[in-house]
Amino acid sequence: MTLSILVFLLLLAGGFPSEAIAQTVLPESRHTPLVIAHRGNHRKQPENTVASTKAAIQAGADYVEIDLRTTMDGHLVAMHDGSVDRTTNGKGLVKQLSWSEVQSLRVFNDNKRPHRVPDFEELLTVCKDKINIYLDFKEADVAETWRQIRAAGMEKQVVVYLNSIEQYDEWRLITPDVPLMTSLPDSIVNEDQFRDFLAHRSIVVFDNIRDPKLLAFAHQNGVQVWLDVQQAEESPDTWRPILSLGVDGMQTDHPAMLVRYLEGR
Template identity: 60%
Template sequence: MIAHRGNHVNAPENTLASTREAISCGADYVEVDLRTTKDGHLVAMHDAKVDRTTNGTGKIADMTWQEVEELQVFNRNKKTHRIPEFREVLALCRGKINIYLDFKEADVAETWKQIKAAGMEHQVVIYLNKEEQYGKWREVAPEAPLMTSLPKEIRSRDQLSAFLAHTHIQVADNITDPELLKAAHAMGLSVWLDVQSATEGPASWNEALHKGVQGLQTDKPAEMVSYFKSHVQ
């Protein structure tokens, strides 16, 4: 059970508060988006720009950490939140919850350095958004578990096998074709599905579970945890 951008039902996404909520509700993973400031600070932020979620404007990549640190994250309950540094998220999660790291735009070496410094090497799965990120991660951290989406042209067992022969990943997301799912499992690949939507609930969770996947990313982690404890053995 993966809390998408933290449990952001009661706290703003990608904040320490939403991460604490994900821990409190019993999720297995918290999904965290990673970007880098102009002066090299790793921060938890989904969008390239700060406009949607804060009282500022502009791109994270064009701002210094001091500028980012002063921003206030919009929040329904009026408490002041801020964009956290990645090292803060790591410290909060260590020994309490795993991290699904959505690697947007950041420095690979510095990211792995901070993960190792936090003792979180075995609690993080790195999601790659671009093909060119793969080589750098394999160079810097060959032991790091990686995850990505399959290219759209992969539709058969043979094509999947060929892809995995040169791209060694541990997890793939959003494989829904039954035959491809079966092939992925036979090759030792875990599959996680995104189930967050406006109509997300037990019906969609059960539908996903019946596909035989190993992970579900949700916008309602507290409800999902409660439902699974009550209905799924």
Template identity: 60%
Template sequence: MLFVDPATLLAQHQSHPALPHSRHKTVVIAHRGNHVNAPENTLASTREAISCGADYVEVDLRTSKDGHLIAMHDGKVDRTTNGTGKVADLTWQELESLQVFNRNKRTHRIPQFRDILALCKGKINIYLDFKEADVAEAWKEIKAAGMEHQIVVYLNKEEQYKKWKEAAPDMPLMTSLPKEVTNKAQLDAFLGHMHIQVLDNMTDPELLKAAHEHGVSVWLDVQSPDEGPASWNEALHKGVQGLQTDKPAEMVTYLKAHVQ
């Protein structure tokens, strides 16, 4: 379980980060951008997420060998590009030269974080899946872009929590519930140590109720091969506040017609 020292605990409870404004009551998150229509984690898939009216675009963040922040889900470039090797072992010049695989003839490239920030400013929020990146540099680029109030950071590792709290105390944070947290008392204890604004993939009614009592939102991943209205409706009936989807355009249309 994640744990922070008393000094950090005191500091974090003196601030109450607010989630970015969303246009929909149920938050719609475009998984890796609208990547069904364009390659994942590219400027093109981000534009698609913006144009379909999603509230957030999910962006996976990593750092190159020479310190450039780039959007890439995998630790290696092999699956999504015509290159090979670990992101952390490649320079930006090497990464920039790669072509991102695509079903059509258009050429796409790996984007830098700063370019995604510039594209999203004032148009869509960012669900920043913080894979392996430098917190200080990420926060520097977020501030330079004026995007401080349009981002939620998803934490993947224990040490990321303290680093983000020290660098940006007002940044809204999100994480998965540890497997060992299975009842209300354990969740209360967890949230007593972790000042989190969003939890993901939590469906137990008791835990959902407890999270809401703490003012913590719950967002579910609903992307799957058979994703559609039936799975969305099932998730919504659990009482969650957001859905991450591979079909953001269809979900926006569905929510407008049936929910809000």
């Protein structure tokens, strides 16, 4: 039987068994747990900009979180919200604006220095060999995103966060190797349900597991847990309860401070 026929029959049968799911490898990181700069180091510079990305690198973070969307004419840009209203001097939905229109916008910031909305290619260049990317895949073209990641030689420096199960299918059609991350569904409350979920999806990181039994089960199955700790005010008192859970990563609004704390422990 040829490999292509075997794959086809497995798909007809409902997917690959758990032991056959592709085992992806996470990027290397300096810290344990690793540090993720939420929307870049955006307490220092405007979120999702080149400046906040460079500030995350300077802070020593392991990852910079980048939110990705597609313009009306198919250009990949960094923008958290569906619209540009909150963060720029413009109005409208990203998907209804052209790249030329988005380029003309200016991003709001405290020091009034001009910043612009960067495209994904520029951020890939800034990050290469300096920091990993936690790609919060909001609403973008999967094939074009992966093409740009490969063209930049960043295949081993990116983890993709999925916001829906439909995105999982799209990504796995394009590549079996990119590390995928998502939230564990609220309906999964025990190890048997968790095992079944992992048997059908190659997910290597979850961002919402706090139950000690499920967290231990994740670790037993080679799966990591990165929790969000970001808030306006953070301190060791904020982080200690999260660290006590034994998590593998923390997403923060204060990456430099968290890096100093972890390195000083």
